[in-house]
Amino acid sequence: MFLSTCIFAFAENYATLFVARSLQGLGSAFADTSGIAMIADKYTEEAERSRALGIALAFISFGSLVAPPFGGVLYEFAGKRVPFIVLACVCLADGILFLTVIKPFSNRTRENMPVGTPIYRLMIDPYIAVVAGALTVCNIPLAFLEPTIANWMESTMNASKWEMGLTWLPAFFPHVLGVYITVKLAAEYPNLQWFYGAVGMVIIGASSCTVPACKNFGQLIAPLCGICFGIALVDTALLPTLAFLVDVRHVSVYGSVYAIADISYSVAYAMGPIVAGQIVHTLGFVQLNLGMGLVNVLYAPALLLLRNVCQMKPSHSERNVLLEEGPQGLYDTIKMEERKARKKGYSSTGNCMVSDENGIDTFTGHSKSYSEEESSGPEYS
Known part of the structure; x- marks a missing residue:
């Protein structure tokens, strides 16, 4: 991440930007997958695991939602390179702290660790497949709206530059609220994790359908906050469920299953700029939002397949x-x-x-x- 950010700061052509983007995706995959897997391995109790993963998700969303106004303000007043230099310094400091605080395993410890289940076997597990599908579907509205909503705001409500830059900033607070509520509910009623995810998908669907009806910036904040609140419910409820499924159905090594989760996010965000732009061009922005909302609402009943997960016993192995x-x-x-x-x-x-x-x-x-x-x-x- 440090290297890719430095390349972004001094990139002058498309080829350099492509290299930087590729390195950023690779670094993000390593960081997200290993970080979430270590949290799942460190906190084995469901309540503690949900709380820790909720905090991690809150900070991941903080980066995604605060990045546009942060980068826009620094770009406007300090130049193109300053935002990337600041982020590079943050990545370097975080890497140093990581090596200092998290002690690597010794060779002896590694030799005695169990071998994790191959990722292809996890992918064909029906329960993990349902969770992965939910993670992809719930992030589609955010991934599809980020590259398209600015042009729609400019053409329909004559939004100013600062309004387009601050579009997603207010949504960070309901996202944190959604994480907090889900963690509290999961501690009281852990057998309803699937239900929290289903409710979140219904909220995402309803909010997506409401976006095209907004006439000004103030009205637009409400459905965007609803989308991020629903995503918080789904992510915070289902990510601990992935770890639990690995515990009871496979071997308790979490890197592969959270790699699947990271792939689910990546699929949504990779399709965003390409698919969303094409849909807006051919069908329109209204149809894009109605389609995303319908997909989320229709997928919510699939989470009923997870209702008996809490009754599973650990596998024989x-x-x-x-x-x-x-x-x-x-x-x-x-x-x-x-x-x-x-x-x-x-x-x-x-x-x-x-x-x-x-x-x-x-x-x-x-x-x-x-x-x-x-x-x-x-x-x-």
Whole structure:
């Protein structure tokens, strides 16, 4: 990211801009995927994980929504290169802090880490596919409106330059509010994560359909805030669900599944400038927004497939590694000790099934342990 930003600052032709853009996309993929995966690996409890991912998403949205006015103001008063130089310094400082605070794994630790599920197997998992589709669909309005809304504002409401530059800034605050509300609701009712995502998609759809009816800048703020509020609900509810699905259906290594999430975002934003511009040119801005709204509303019922996710039990392979078998290496030992500290005790049977201090099975709520035959049975309790 530091290198690509420096190239942007001194780019003078299309070829240089293309190289800088490619490097920026590569760096963003590394940063987003690894950062979210580390958060999911660090916070194993669902409430803590939702809160941590919500904070991360809030800062990601801060960059996306505050960047246009930030860059516009610095470009206007300080020149073209200053915004990129400032961002390059921020990237460099963040990289130094990252190396200082986050200690890399030693070779011994890496040797004892489990092998993650291949990304192609995660992609064909129906539950992960539904979540990935929701992440793509919910970000389509934002990705399609960013390159088209400025021209529409100029042609329909004679918006000034500062109004077009500040279009998305007010939407940052309802986005943070959506993250906060979803985290709170997920802590109280964790079995309704799919419902929060579905509500968010309905809000996005309704807000998208409202955009063409706006006649001035003040009216336009409301539907854009609704779009960002709905995106916050979907992202904050479904990103922790991806980690939970990997925990219960695959191996608890999160890099691949959050790479899928990053691909979902990238698909929406890659199609934005090309597809949105073509739709506006051939059909019109109104039809673009109605189509985006309809797609979000129609996709919302698909999240009903996730309603039983919270009842899933860990897969047999995961239980073998972390619960039934003894620790085989440093990584397994660490995971075993962490589970002991969190759960405060194990059942007295030889299978070492996780239970609370009253000896109650934490997955089903019954005082029993799973035998070898039971652990290889259905995935639902």
